[in-house]
Amino acid sequence: MSTINGRAWIFGDDVNTDIMAPGLYFKSPMSEMAKHCMEAIDPDFAPKVRPGDIVVAGRNFGIGSAREQAAMALQHLGVGAVLAQSFGRIFYRNALNFGIPAIIFPAAAEISPGDELQIDPVTGDIENRTTGVVYSVNGLPGHLMTMVEAGGLMPYLKKRLGRKNGESRK
Amino acid sequence: MSLTLAQKILARAAGCDTATPGEILTCTVDLALLLDSGGPRRIWPRLKELGVGVWDREKIVVVTDHFVPAVDAASAAILKLTRDFVREFDIPRFFDMQGIGHVILAENGLIHPGMFVCGGDSHSSNGGAFGCYMAGFGAIEMTGVVVTGEIWMQVPETIRVNWSGQFSRGVVAKDIMLLLCRELGINNAFSVIEYGGDAVAAMSMNERVVLTNMAAELGAETGIIEPDDVTLDAIRAGGGEPASDALDWRSDENAEYLAVHEFDSAALEPQVAAPHSPGNSGPVSDYEGVEIDQAYIGACVGAKLTDLQMVAEILQSRPVSPRTRLLIAPASQQVIRDATADGTLLTLTEAGAYLLPTGCGACAALGAGILAENEVCISSTNRNFKGRMGANSAEVYLGSPYSVAAAAVTGHITDPRAFLT
DSSP states (O other): OOOEEEEEEEOOSOOBHHHHSOGGGTTSOHHHHGGGTTTTTOTTHHHHOOTTOEEEEOTTBTBSOOOTHHHHHHHHTTOOEEEESSBOHHHHHHHHHTTOOEEEOTTGGGOOTTOEEEEETTTTEEEETTTOOEEEOOOSOHHHHHHHHHTSHHHHHHHHHHHHTSSOOO | OOOOHHHHHHHHHHTOSOOOTTOEEEEEOSEEEEETTTSHHHHHHHHHHHTOOOSOGGGEEEEEOSSOSOOSHHHHHHHHHHHHHHHHTTOSEEEESSBOHHHHHHHTTOOOTTOEEEESSGGGGGGGGGTSEEEEOOHHHHHHHHHHSEEEEEOOEEEEEEEESOOOTTOOHHHHHHHHHHHTOSOOTTEEEEEESHHHHTSOHHHHHHHHHTTTTTTOSEEEEOOOHHHHHHHHHTTOOOOTTGGGOOOOTTOOOSEEEEEEGGGOOOEEEOTTOTTSEEEGGGGTTOBOSEEEEOHHHHOSHHHHHHHHHHHTTOOOOTTSEEEEOOSBHHHHHHHHHTSHHHHHHHTTOEEOOSSSGGGGTSSSOOBOTTOEEEESSSOOOTTTTBOTTOEEEEOOHHHHHHHHHHSBOOOGGGGOO
8 A cells, every 4th residue: 555645634633523524415415515524613624625635633533423424525525544643433434444544643733734744554654744753653454454455345345246256146 | 251241242243252352353243224314325326336235135124214204306316215225125124204213123122132233323322222232334334234244343342331329300311421421521432331230220211222322422332231121121012022041141240341430320410511512511500591592302312202201291381482492303103103192292282392203303404403503402412513403603502301391491501400399
């Protein structure tokens, strides 16, 4: 899995799923919903985030609902990885299932908005290229690496099913 | 090795003798709950993409609750797709506009002690009150469940929360959870909350599910309660037949807990959570006098028969204040039937309450009753995130059905004990 390079977007603790994917836009296509991602706490995020940019957050990122649109909105906006001190459990699984590296990063508070980060999701090496500080955290869990490397659960299932029977069943 | 109930269930589901916290297991799913929100609508296109069907139609329950009834072209299309899915795959257990999924499983005796159940909604933890391991997952992950019948689980730690003694009048399970969101915090990922103590044993199932439902607000993997005769009676009342060894599903006496918390029920006061987090809570007296535009009774956690009965107790001889409005979205059609039969609905509507259809409704800004800019609401639901019930500037306070009813009567947040002598 290759390294991820992007600018940091900083968020605090307990950023919830409803902030990432507001219920009011549940019936809208993702292209519309993604425009409102984080709107309630950072209206600049959706219009200005660039593909590869990295979300850096405090504790409990993604607490709340099971809505996969929270992870899908970040994916739609091209977010390259999410670093947080800890994650809400369903969001964590959803992010990995969509192939977004979600990495536990205790030093999130040391990163400033716009810092250029380089992340190796396999080794857990994180370099802040703006400050020159290098961090070493746990990379993605081994049992999930195959799936995240495949690009998420769907590509992974395709491979797995293809290997198992090669033919479709109803 | 001594195990907690959650560990025992995961070990059983993975075909292992034991389960150690941190260990990764592949678990076989006993039942999958799919809802109109993240169910067929999101899963079916993926099944088509994969060229596969469902792993076991008998183990899937489909419920429409988030987008009911259809109010526009988009919700109508989502509901139609859900019904088409049920027909296409011949799913035998389909509950169309019958109530909220978690409540439906409980009402129909479908969840039993020891089961491993996956649901496509974060409040799936609700089912843990029946002594099963039931947790919520995103639709992408439920796709994997529907295709393979399996899911990976990292064995969580268990936190034991004991409540002993008697609650004072006007204090209910919701108050427990609003206090716990403050005391334990909302960041308990990788832990299961196991509730016990004589105060929990004395609770009805309708109250116990509040504890497990709002384990989601604690950020926990799920909530769970060891089964007893109350559990088995509820399963039988729903038409289920518990296995002869159902009561064996308990934590071992020497099971290791990450933490054990003891609480005195008699000391608990009604609690209210202020915007915008369930953890931002305090005794109702801290918020007394906050004027409200809307009082809302709804959602899986807060609109069961007993919740409506609490509201009726307060509204029996008191009308809803003309300065506010009280909206009630019963959690299921069964709740409507029961509350009709015992006169509760008449009491509520005579007092001025406005009845809404069953379903998830305004709790997640999906149905009728959403809030305008800058409006203030007190709600019996489980979440008060910014924008959760409508406008981002709206403010939602969470309280028990008693606290919501008391506020509806006065027009401002009020200690419900004033009306319960």
